[in-house]
């Protein structure tokens with residue numbers, strides 16, 4: 001059955017677009033009067049630079065919620081990209097670990113060789129992920145090929161992305177909030193104009209906390225995010241329309257308070273919270289559920 005060959009683009013508020021990359025990742029393009037902002041870049045399976053250029057003539061900043069492959073894979077289409085310092089470090093420690101496990105990679109690499117080998121690893125992981133998500137349901141809806149994910153020559157220049165910063169797009173300001181938990185340097189964005197929170201993988205119903213932060217640290221981070229809750233009405237995450245599902249909307253309001261509550265109960269070892277052991281991508285993780293949110297840690 002032939003599927004859709006291009007990412008789905010949907011206007012979720014005035015001059016605010018969700019881009020669904022073949023059921024894998026969600027990116028967001030916010031267009032102001034002077035500049036545009038692209039939040040996240042997917043796996044690279046979609047030529048995002050071309051897509052953005054078709055959508056706006058304005059200069060476009062690119063910022064990443066975090067450094068996981070399904071958010072950073074397309075960053076190489078752009079010359080410079082904002083990413084928190086902590087996740088720049090996290091990215092390289094993850095890639096170095098992968099490289100150290102490969103038998104054919106020499107132990108001593110020049111910076112250029114390390115960059116090239118790191119990009120090759122990233123491309124392989126992106127292709128694997130694209131294939132996996134395809135089999136989970138994306139192939140039923142989309143007609144894409146993991147082999148089309150390009151092997152890039154260079155990483156973009158990374159610019160630091162820290163809380164307190166804001167992107168001034170002309171008539172709209174987009175604030176950066178530190179939301180570590182899913183990764184050590186996770187960042188979320190609050191758009192003043194649309195009153196939308198763009199939270200990447202930091203605040204969703206299936207919260208994965210096995211990438212360098214404790215449940216306690218995540219609890220602190222989510223409580224910090226909650227302090228800004230009067231500034232947003234909707235929360236768009238990094239994976240709307242996951243695996244070909246027909247969903248293109250905000251997660252429910254309950255997700256943030258439920259995420260805080262499940263983290264609190266696990267941290268304080270509240271008697272009624274049940275944790276289970278499960279297998280996730282070959283790793284054993286603990287899970288706990290409260291209301292709308294499951295955490296894996």
Ligand SMILES: [Zn+2]
Pocket residue numbers: 066068182201
């Ligand atoms: Zn992630």
